[in-house]
Amino acid sequence: MFLRVQTRAVVARPLRVQAASLGANSGSRMSQRENQHDNPGPCRDAESDVDGAVGSGGNDVDGSGVDGAMLDPKIQAQLGRVFRAYCDDLIHQPIPDKFTVLLAKLEAKQREKK
Amino acid sequence: MTEESFGDEIVAQMPYLRAFAISLCGSHSLADDLVQDTLVKAWSHADSFQPNTNLRAWLVTILRNTYFSSYRKRSREVQDSDNLLAQQIPVKGGQESALTLTDVQAALDKLAPEHKEILLMIGIAELSYEEAAEICGVAIGTVKSRLNRARAKLAEHLGLLTPSDIDTDPTVSDLAARRPSRAI
Numbered sequence: 001m002f003l004r005v006q007t008r009a010v011v012a013r014p015l016r017v018q019a020a021s022l023g024a025n026s027g028s029r030m031s032q033r034e035n036q037h038d039n040p041g042p043c044r045d046a047e048s049d050v051d052g053a054v055g056s057g058g059n060d061v062d063g064s065g066v067d068g069a070m071l072d073p074k075i076q077a078q079l080g081r082v083f084r085a086y087c088d089d090l091i092h093q094p095i096p097d098k099f100t101v102l103l104a105k106l107e108a109k110q111r112e113k114k
Numbered sequence: 115m116t117e118e119s120f121g122d123e124i125v126a127q128m129p130y131l132r133a134f135a136i137s138l139c140g141s142h143s144l145a146d147d148l149v150q151d152t153l154v155k156a157w158s159h160a161d162s163f164q165p166n167t168n169l170r171a172w173l174v175t176i177l178r179n180t181y182f183s184s185y186r187k188r189s190r191e192v193q194d195s196d197n198l199l200a201q202q203i204p205v206k207g208g209q210e211s212a213l214t215l216t217d218v219q220a221a222l223d224k225l226a227p228e229h230k231e232i233l234l235m236i237g238i239a240e241l242s243y244e245e246a247a248e249i250c251g252v253a254i255g256t257v258k259s260r261l262n263r264a265r266a267k268l269a270e271h272l273g274l275l276t277p278s279d280i281d282t283d284p285t286v287s288d289l290a291a292r293r294p295s296r297a298i
Contacts, residue, residue, distance in 0.1 A: 071266055072275070079269045086218040087238050090133035099128060102150060106157040107121045 120160055124153065127170045134174060134239045138181055138231065139189045140223050148185050152177040171245040174235060178249060186227070213272060221271035229264035232257055 071079065131152065135145035155176050156163075163172055181189070222230055228250070235246040236257075247254045269275050 071269055075269050075274050078274050079265060082213055082218060082272060083237060086215050089215055090136055090238065091129050095128045095132060096146065102153060103121055103125060106153065110157060
């Protein structure tokens with residue numbers, strides 16, 4: 001069941017265009033995303049998409065009719081900086097060698113099958 | 115897509131996948147187990163991945179489902195004992211500079227699971243609202259609403275605001291005034 005997600009995601013890249021286009025004032029970021037798959041490693045520009053998670057206010061209503069809480073712009077900005085630092089730290093942590101080994105094994109196993 | 119490129123593509127997603135797992139689990143060791151399980155499942159279901167679709171969203175889907183089926187309970191048990199973010203690095207800028215990355219993780223761990231996962235899908239995995247909505251099986255409006263809730267609660271848990279600041283009912287004009295603040 002968990003493999004069903006891709007059925008509607010026809011355009012694979014840029015990853016963030018869809019999300020960015022839903023937010024206010026984010027259209028200018030779209031072009032920055034278009035070549036992100038060319039970067040071998042994690043690379044974030046100053047206008048990180050963490051903003052999309054914590055940097056913007058909205059008042060969207062879900063099915064239950066509960067409004068999303070609003071934050072003061074200053075608090076939003078603070079939260080955006082804090083959360084971005086947190087995300088950047090995690091994303092830039094080195095990947096343990098064991099995963100490289102595991103992926104190589106999985107790939108070799110797959111090759112044997114065929 | 116060849117097997118080789120599939121493997122390469124997965125390697126390229128590893129930083130995001132592992133970061134998402136660490137944040138979700140609140141534990142490095144558990145996160146690594148979760149990522150390992152995810153990679154094994156991903157390879158065994160490689161045929162069902164549709165080329166030219168978002169591999170990261172596909173991997174996050176597998177990881178998220180594996181987490182909720184097998185890891186969530188363990189996650190709650192190990193959070194306190196596992197020194198997640200050993201580095202007590204102050205986060206940058208302003209009066210919130212006393213906050214550490216550990217503080218952020220602790221605040222995230224207090225969020226409702228359905229709020230936390232959305233925040234991490236958008237913030238760490240950089241998925242689109244549509245992708246997050248599909249993975250969680252909810253409407254896009256629900257994703258946005260949960261994001262707002264998550265933001266407000268996170269700010270509260272980090273001490274950036276008092277509980278009374280939350281759950282205000284802004285008028286339309288308030289909204290119009292606040293929208294442009296997105297660019298920070």
